Amino acid sequence: MDIYIPELLRELLPKELLKQCHAHHFEKGTYLFHQGKKPEYMFFIVSGESVLTRISNHGEPTTLQRCKGGFLSEASLLSEKYHCDAYATQTGMAITIPTQALREALMNSDFAIKWVQLLSREIMRLRTQSERLSLKDIKSKLLHLIETEGTKGTLKLQADFKSLASEIGVTHEALYRTISTLEKDGTLIKTSNSLQLTRKKIYLAT
Amino acid sequence: MDIYIPELLRELLPKELLKQCHAHHFEKGTYLFHQGKKPEYMFFIVSGESVLTRISNHGEPTTLQRCKGGFLSEASLLSEKYHCDAYATQTGMAITIPTQALREALMNSDFAIKWVQLLSREIMRLRTQSERLSLKDIKSKLLHLIETEGTKGTLKLQADFKSLASEIGVTHEALYRTISTLEKDGTLIKTSNSLQLTRKKIYLAT
DNA sequence: CGTACTTTTGAATCGCATCAAATCTGGTGG
């Protein structure tokens, strides 16, 4: 099995598990898995994009998570069934790992610790995300995002600004306008795929 | 050591760990731990309330999580340092477990699986919370909360409505008004410590 | 009883969603 496996996975997974990994190509518009189904495989997104969605009681689907790299459903490892759908929004590639084998690997305490670390990081990330979504105005959300997800004041976009808008829970029109305002008053610089804070202005909360 | 330990903990923790648990009384206004400090103990809140807060780059503290029962910092088990403060908003009691012992217990694969389950559940809960915070209007947020956190259409309040407001990321005035409206049009019934959906009206998304 | 806090109501304001439409863009096929 000489498929390409990201370094991250190579370090994380025990040898026996790596052998059982497969490459899985997925087309935009298809599903990686469905709500209610038994998790047979764990998906690690290498390229493309998939979103976790769920149908609410009222019928509308809502997005739980957008994933452009990394595990898609790490929380479902021990679940009996998926609690959401995984819909591919961009054609790409994933590594599949048999869930059963992954569960058994948890017996290996070295791997168990790594998995716990993975989950812990995701929890911290999600808490930060919730914190961000609780902010009232777009300016605050955007700056919070750049500070928490960016590197040295620069946020590299994984996709387009429209996706960014939904990530912080606002309409794309409003986001574009906010960015434009912040650019004019000199707090940040926008490129086609990044946002960079300048040091000229320091954002002061009231 | 014959302190009271909740059933949940008794089932989760191995015997050796249970022996090392201690009761920890905390006063409103004090801190259970501080950002940057090394995690010596894991806290399991039995009564009272604590919030996880973090000081942003701009100086204002923001709430990451409100906890009225259960583990407070499960994600920090393997961390070198806490990434937030734990501030007590209500006097109460916690069970403390030495972090080092807890880490060692992860070697026990039976416990490791339970811990992974604990983290997985928290991830799912947080994803649902993010989903809720992304909703645009208060009515949607409130109904979403009742449906996801409530039991059979009834949400029991863990605290007061003011806390509920911050939980869904809105001002308390706005929440009170929304509840009042929903009560008048017959979609729910409010008591001093619960919200119950009626079946008369079915909420239809546009 | 007094204090602190929650609950409630009121009024003014503003930011964002919404709807509409124009421009720009990259990618596709003829």
Next chain:
DNA sequence: CCACCAGATTTGATGCGATTCAAAAGTACG
């Protein structure tokens, strides 16, 4: 190579809903 299309980006106008500030009424507790 160009026409074309789907999608992203941008700008505009409008209205609603939530915030904000203020203040009153209710409630728990020492």
